[in-house]
Amino acid sequence: MVRFLVMGFPKIFRRLYFLRRFSSARIPTRFGEFVAYSYRNNFKNEGNMALVLGDITDVDSPLVRVHSECLTGDLIGSLRCDCGSQLRASLEMIGEEGVGIFIYLRGHEGRGIGLGKKLRAYNLQDQGLDTVDANLEQGLPVDSRDYYFAAGILQDLGVSKIRLLTNNPKKKSELEDEGIDVVSRVPLETAPTEENERYLETKKTRLGHIFNN
Numbered sequence: 479m480v481r482f483l484v485m486g487f488p489k490i491f492r493r494l495y496f497l498r499r500f501s502s503a504r505i506p507t508r509f510g511e512f513v514a515y516s517y518r519n520n521f522k523n524e525g526n527m528a529l530v531l532g533d534i535t536d537v538d539s540p541l542v543r544v545h546s547e548c549l550t551g552d553l554i555g556s557l558r559c560d561c562g563s564q565l566r567a568s569l570e571m572i573g574e575e576g577v578g579i580f581i582y583l584r585g586h587e588g589r590g591i592g593l594g595k596k597l598r599a600y601n602l603q604d605q606g607l608d609t610v611d612a613n614l615e616q617g618l619p620v621d622s623r624d625y626y627f628a629a630g631i632l633q634d635l636g637v638s639k640i641r642l643l644t645n646n647p648k649k650k651s652e653l654e655d656e657g658i659d660v661v662s663r664v665p666l667e668t669a670p671t672e673e674n675e676r677y678l679e680t681k682k683t684r685l686g687h688i689f690n691n
Contacts, residue, residue: 497630505529509573512580517631526584528631529569532577535636539661541578543568543643544628544653546586549593558600559677563668568643571666579635581628589613590622608680621685625649629656645687665690 500516512529534540545552545568551561572578588596591613599612610620632640639659642650643666650660667689670678681687 497627497634499634500525507569507573509569510576515631515635517627517634519627526627526631527582528635529580529582530635531572531579534577534579537577539639539641539659540637541572541575541643541664542581542632542637542640543572543579543666544581544583544625544649546589546623547582547584549587550596557671557673558603559674560668560670564666567668568666571643571664579632579637579640581631583623583625583628586623589620591616591618608684609677610680610684621648625652626656629653629658632658645681645689647686647688663688 496519498518500518502513502515505512505514510531512531515528515530517526517528545565546561548559548561550556551559551563552565553562555562569580572580587593588599589609591599595616595618598616599609602612602615603609607615613620632638638657639661640653641662641664642653642660643664644650645666647663650663654660665688678689682689
């Protein structure tokens with residue numbers, strides 16, 4: 479059944495966005511059998527998705543990954559970032575737990591600047607700029623992503639308390655601002671590559687990401 483939602487979260491009310499569950503289907507994977515839920519909204523018809531494993535009503539705070547779209551990392555396997563490896567690692571961790579939610583947010587490519595401008599940023603990085611300065615050099619924000627659609631999806635799924643798979647404290651605080659109780663942050667670290675070492679260092683030193691190693 480298609481469901482229309484008006485989320486009771488502060489940013490949602492201010493921006494007057496509406497989230498709509500569009501469809502669902504069973505998705506068997508090597509990590510387990512998920513149910514995929516497709517969501518749309520009235521302004522950006524991007525097709526955000528939630529993959530749900532197991533009965534999330536049976537646990538107090540399910541393991542949740544909120545993953546930003548990254549075509550180059552997720553689909554092609556680019557070594558410039560850790561997005562693809564984080565995607566696979568988070569699905570594996572949810573699969574091992576037997577219950578959890580993986581949310582895939584469209585419109586987050588390049589921390590929100592889009593694919594074309596991200597490729598331009600790659601050229602600037604090859605000239606010596608880091609990921610932050612490559613965005614600023616183009617007159618773009620360092621990170622324009624937001625997470626209110628993720629909060630709305632969690633609300634639709636009946637989840638208000640989660641354990642969040644992330645190294646990014648900003649993601650945790652923004653979900654909390656939207657009314658989600660993040661009871662713990664679960665680290666999501668993957669093996670670095672020669673190509674993404676500087677990228678990871680910039681995440682740590684300039685964007686505040688937390689890495690244990």
